[in-house]
Amino acid sequence: MSTRTPSDTGRIASELRNVIGRLVRRLRAEHRFPLTHGAVLGRLDREGPAGVSDLAVREGVKPQSMAQTVADLEGEGLVSRRPDPSDGRRMLVEMTATGTAALEEDRRHREGWLATAISEQLTAEEQRLLGRAVELLRRISES
């Protein structure tokens, strides 16, 4: 119906920035493990063992930050590290049985509010729209 002007783009950016701040605080308040911890476990589960730098690139954080994340996860017994047989510099990070269980627990807990909010606050049509929008946001975040 209407055309998008440049100021619409700015308004969307502004509101998106605001709403992202809110969502992050809400997600943190649910204080399961940190966002990145959950993301790493999920990735290891889907894609198998990986190096620290690989994980850092995949999650869009610095290698030093990922090293800390991995150290935390190891401290909690959720992952284990072993040297890469083919490259003495690399450490292969892989999930433990405890980690798998924690991931399952986290998946259930996610239903705790974000997934629940999506299914309860949005109509089926809106859920589809959100699903498409998430892909757009991913594209933007990786640009």
Place this chain on the structure above:
Amino acid sequence: MSTRTPSDTGRIASELRNVIGRLVRRLRAEHRFPLTHGAVLGRLDREGPAGVSDLAVREGVKPQSMAQTVADLEGEGLVSRRPDPSDGRRMLVEMTATGTAALEEDRRHREGWLATAISEQLTAEEQRLLGRAVELLRRISES
């Protein structure tokens, strides 16, 4: 055409959580003033002077956190505080000329990447979709 199953909801929640983490890191890396600082300035600009508790509720943070944010903004000369004439407990927070200028500067800087990314990475149709999705996310974040 297809129906959404509960697992779709979980998948959307999972991917949304991941993409939000990425966006927040990107936004932080652009290090204008903090997300909440910009949000407070924008609100004061749109809605005029407000109390600290009002702002805390509007932005979804604790009053203590907002007091710190307001103190930071005042330290930078972007807002000023004066006692509410009608209620000795309240402090009215209002923008300074410097704050208004900083907000304008921030609005221009937003074009720096989030707004630019939206206008360059997305088609007009996708921008419309994202605009609608932001409203859905707001509803979820406030639920």
Place this chain on the structure above:
DNA sequence: TATTGTTATACTCTATAACTATA
């Protein structure tokens, strides 16, 4: 007692800098 606001303190998450070890 309830509300508004502040200060002090701690925690979470990520970044930068400086380093070791292997390639």
Place this chain on the structure above:
DNA sequence: TATAGTTATAGAGTATAACAATA
């Protein structure tokens, strides 16, 4: 030299706790 990883440190952003002043 370049790459994988680590440790140490700092910073941003928000929370909780304890408090003062006013209603």
